Amino acid sequence: MPEPAAPDLVLASVRQPGGKDCLDIHIARGVVSRITAADEHRSGARTVDLGGRYAIPGLWDEHVHMTQWAMAANRIDLSHAASARDAVDVVRSRLADGRLSVAVHGENDGGSDPTLVGVGFRDALWADVPSLAMLDAATQGRPAALISHDLHCVWLNSAAAKRYGVHVDASGLLREEPAFALTRELGRLPDAVVDAWVDEAARKAAARGVVGIVDFEMTWNREVWLRRVSGGFRSLRVEAGVYPEHLDRARREAMRTGQDIPGGNGLLRVGPLKVLIDGSLNTRTAYCVDPYPHGGRGLLTVSEPELLALLVRAREAGFVPAVHAIGDAANQVALDAFEAAGIRGRIEHAQFVRQEDFARFGRLGLTASVQPAHALDDRDAADANWGDRTDRAFPLRSLLAAGATLALGSDAPVAPLDPWTAMSAATTRSGPDGRGPWHPEQAITREEALAASARGRRRIRAGDPADIAVLNDDPLGVPHEVFASMPVAATLVAGRFTYDGGGTVASEA
Template sequence: MSLVDAPTGGTEEARGLLLTNARPTGRDGSLVDVLIESGEVSAMAPDITPASGVDVVDLDGRWLGPGLWDSHVHMDQWALVRQRLDLSSARSAAEAASLVGERLRGQPPAAGRPLIGYGFQDALWPDTPTRALLDSVSGDVPVVLVSKDLHAVWLDSRALEQHGHGGHPTGLLREQAAFDVNTAVSAVSEELLDDWVAEAVEAASARGVVGVVDLEMTLSIDRWARRVAGGVRGLRVQAGVYPQDLDGVIARGLRTGDVVEGTEGLVTMGPFKIITDGSLNTRTAYCHDPYPGLEGDPAARGLPTYEADELVGWLRRASSAGLVPAVHAIGDAANALALDALEEVGCGGSIEHAQLLDVRDVDRFARLGIVASVQPEHAMDDRDVADRYWAGRTGRAFAFETLVAAGVTVRLGSDAPVAPLDPWVSMAAAVSRARDGRASWHPEQRLVSSVALAASARGRSAVETGSAADLVVTEADPLAATDAELRSFDVAATLLGGRFTHVALG
């Protein structure tokens, strides 16, 4: 059977599968056969003779590597954003408003529905977002524009009234107010959202993704159980929980790693997620030093979300119930606060983002066994913003190689929808620190390809016997690809537990 004839979505893992003429990543390029039984790689050798009933698929010299994970996504938000007006190209408030006007003239939303846009970054805009500017193009349609980092929303007057902010002077809401508005506009029917998530899962499988850590801000384990029952079986999902839902998860006796009932083993309880500060683009990331131009402002150093004792209390409650913490920390002061709390509780876990670090805190990551869950494409999106607002500090921003050299476990992700749910994009950013033809930004922090691949594949840079048959088949060797090639890397097939979830010829 050729690769093009390989079935998808069936139960191949129960029958056994032999992949012939594969080139495993991280080896010398020699061809081997790979036998998969009971969802695991059971043998790798030249010229394996298959037993009766084993399906045989010829990879015809293609490369075979470990399946990819995205260690930080917001899956419902990613599915929703794929349906929204794309504002990522706007370089000013006026340009964003123009895109809104163009969409309203050509493709207005259904009567009574708002126009929702996503992806604006206002930190370097030459003009200021205002409600009046959106009012000038929105007419009688409420307009809600969500920032790329999800930490701000920009509303016209109609939308402000609808969401309880009618007297707001600018229409630009940040942090919790923004989260509340985004949650409200994201409320679509469960049936429609499930359909959109199913499309997003298929798209992820087509990029070689076999698993995600879903840190959606509302508890999603029951939604995922419903989706799997409905046939969405393309990914392994570790679904996190936030403070507002912690008591409910504890009451159900769920611990990190527990399989969620009714999900065929695909969905497990994920980490306890808690947010300690804001973001760089909104200048709310909590830092030791003030943001330029904000000196004297009470929020000049950003906005911590919790006092130290509050954070310790949440971590202790979650970890004592068997939930591993995942702490959002972007500014260097937030990272120090998170490490202090994790050390006091002694619970391990991860820090999500870890964008700006005090040099002294890097060794603490390693000593405490804290995972650095980072998003390399953010460095490409934010390099100019960082150069302005973290001037003189960018040598320790997005410090991937520094973390690896210190012995810290690093995992790569996207924070989708903030960046695309595509691990090849994350790897490209990690190994090059460059994009769009620009020079490498702080090239000393680049990762070698094998490290970037392992950080995207749960520590594996090569296929190994005895491991789960979560695999990706590619047309070329990912360890020899340039960053530009990685960004549009050809994925020929993806397997989850020995079952094809995607097949395509490059």
């Protein structure tokens, strides 16, 4: 049975972005019932005085791998390694000082030494290259597997290759589907451990104003989330994606995108059908029109006829397709398939797009599910691999101008699950490293970024779900450095506080 609706509530003395007048937001049965001038005709409902703070529609992260994000916080962090040698030195030092826990170890197989798991390395610009021998020398027989920041590559040593029954060459690298399969295997920890980490990660997301996520964890995820909800998970709404290998099962169980999942307490819905058709920039497997400097055009992992057939099946089954396409050739293939199938949907990432393809996003009614922080993380790799064509890389302004719907996300753990990080990157095209903006002509406005982080909602209106973030400052007026780390005072989902500033905000009026 669904959880009972939160009691009626009035958020008193609150302003909307760009406004000066204080308002009262009335909430009934989890929905904004009306908005009035402050102190005007308040009912007998519980009233919380927000002292002139600012209320915005609650924020969504449209692309998350939630279990991987929760695990990443509990594994060896390799994100600052500037070379392969740096990465193995980090692993070696962790082995030497004994600062290891079950979180780092991964699967413990039959009582033998558990596997060391590291995350976040970026080898696209390393002057040296990973090798099996290098990692073997650092780990001295202890199984070790290092997962790249984009999840498309795993660097492992001989002991780990033997443990998991995989073949690696002298590089020690697995890419694409073999890497995904091993990553899933490394995640086989006790449910209670992982669920606790996920709950903690969700609470932290709620503290940043997040009310919902689209979870693309690479597994059959429905029962996982039902278990978490039955165990007390309440921080976020979750739309759980489905992958092609599970589409027949989903059809047999009459699942459709957007459908409430029974037993989910109103928090769980069926998400899109996720289809990966190319790789990533870091691994140089994103499928491109022109060859990479090192040779090759990347990988098209699903053929054009196969993709069209999948989209037709999705249309017949009531699923919204979400097609992973990073390279410009992959985006062309995805657009062709959407047009041929006669279905709307999402293109995940859309990092590199041909000039002649921008207009097709709008004409076909597609959503570009983009991760603006990647533009800053990958700018050097993009410049190195896509040369003088990066004016159309991470092209937010061009997509929006062409009529695409923008949906912002993080792809956590690739970037942090923090919408303010994404919105700051989208609006400034620069980060905390002090470098100037990268292709600032592709920036969007704060109003556009907020809407793209709130499913198109620009202001709170009567009839909206009472999914709300309360801010200490006006997000349209603060300096860039404040916007990037915007203080969040409170977050509500369906009129229920999921974060209340440590208990100091939700005071009775």
